[in-house]
Amino acid sequence: MDEISIKLPAKPEYMTVARLTTAGLANRLGFSIDEIEDLKVAVSEAGNYLINQFSDISVLEIDFFIEDDNKIRAKIAAPAASMVRDHEDKKNELSLFIIESVTDLVEKEEEQGVIKAFSILKTCGGSLKNE
């Protein structure tokens, strides 16, 4: 299993870098254009979620795990962040809804009800939901 990790400043201007990296990896594995878009959207929305949620977020860590040459598991985490904003609920509901709709599996790492990381699975050549 290959692993690719990037660490980005948790600033809105760097989300495009997260999307480009995601697209490059998914393209290398032969994901279709729609599958690439789905994964890009999911990774980007997970980053949005964490950036919107934490007021003290400084770093976004994204780890990609290539599984069986046709699956990408992306873990998006804000390991050092802890201070939760109190007015971003609505925005984040939309992010969460989109992430869950475009991926095969989403796992959330929570601490006291606060999501600190997402683990997203996307399979090339079909959704696990349909199997």
Added chain:
Amino acid sequence: MDIHQVWSDKNNTWHISLSGEIDIYNAPDLKNNLSKLIEEKKGDILIDCADLKYIDSTGLGVLISALRRVKEYNGTIIIKNLKPYIYKIFTITGLDKVFTIEVQE
């Protein structure tokens, strides 16, 4: 992201074309831009997305808030030439029923 806008007196409509990516970084610019246009002339808004490559939940939020303001004076927002993979985000979120949308062939 680039925004170009032209006002048409003929049909009382702002013709806007969006290109590039709209995300958490530049969605505030889009919000300011749309707000200014709505303040300047209260008409309908036609958004051409032929060259729009990406929009995230933040961008969708901006469009929803613009629609709310436009509806206050009984206006409409029409979104045309959406790429199918972007239209998918509108359908997932139910926004295909909120906006009038034409998808790019």
